[in-house]
Amino acid sequence: MAESRPRFPFPRYPTGWFQVAWSSDVEPGQAIPVEAFGQALVLFRSASGELSLLHAHCPHMGAHLGHGGEVDGETLVCPFHAWKFDTSGECVEIPYADKVPKKAKVACWTIQEKNDVILAWHDLEGRPPSWEIPTLPEFEDDEWSETWHRKWRIKTHNQEMAENMVDVAHFKYLHGTKNLPEASVVREGPVLKMETQTVMETPAGEVTGDLSATAYGFGYSINRFSGLVETLLSGAVVPVDEEYCDVRFTFLVKKFGGHSITRGVGKAFIAEIQRQLEQDTPVWENKVYIDPPLLCSGDGPVGLFRQWCKQFYPEAEYAKTYEAFYGKPLPKAQTG
DSSP states (O other): OOOOSSSSSSSOOOOOEEEEEEGGOOOOOOOEEEEEEEHHHHHHHHTTEEEEEEEEEEEOOOOOOTTSSSEEEEEEEETTTEEEEEESSSSOOOOOOOSOOHHHBBBBBOOEEEEEEEEEEEOOOOOOOOOOOOOOOGGGGBBBBOEEEEEEEESOHHHHGGGGTTTHHHHHHHHSSSSSOEEEHHHHHHHHEEEEEEEEEEEEEEEEEEEEEETTTEEEEEEEEEESSSEEEEEEEEESSSSSEEEEEEEEEEEOHHHHHHHHHHHHHHHHHHHHHHHHHHHHHHHOOOSSOOOOOOOOSHHHHHHHHGGGGGHHHHHHHHHHHHSOOOOHHHOO
């Protein structure tokens, strides 16, 4: 039987920083299972607070360290035979053996914790991080609210979701916004910045505001809204497997008018963003990838966006998925 044509002409797992959990998901002395990049992983925080993301399966006999594994001081203990692994993935103790085998270790991922989230670096070629995610001052500022979290699992690709950022026409015709916004987009290496003006309907009437969105690759974006109230939304999309992505939104609102008013406005804003994402979901889950798209005036800088995207795929992997999608080799003009 012939293999089915892939849904997209680009690799499933791009290069970049991707959120695998919120900071509050894993307390000191706790371990949790994680699904990302088509792999089973385990995230644990040692007693001293050090975080570690490891390949999930014990090299001894394959037990999943995130299901029943316990943290003992600075180590993670396998639930099957009590082998102990430190935060680098090295096995440091086997309670019934005199010597630890040299191969007794599991792969350890590069991670960072900031802005209320835990991010893992992924690269198909195993290269180290080539950019950083900035620390946002709002998360430590008493003038801003507590954080609110939302999570979805959606059958799509990171690039398809990220393309919404520059597809300005859909905001009016899918989401019902009052205007057809014009976007100013700038590329700076792995960073894409967009500025646009929006008009939203609120209980207080129409509110005009500015949206400043900055994407750091496909995995993490920072969105600042002004208007009725200043709001910050960090958006994170991680490919779970060959079909699904986990989407996590983290919200903060600048305080005004007392706690109850701030909280009420924050909840209303979150509800609107949630409404729009859930309108997008059936489109993402059922659309096909058209390349080149049949664009017209008012569609936004989709072509510029797609050129920016290519840097997040290793050339050899991109050529492989391109040929599987189109049934022909990648043209030389598109390599390099």
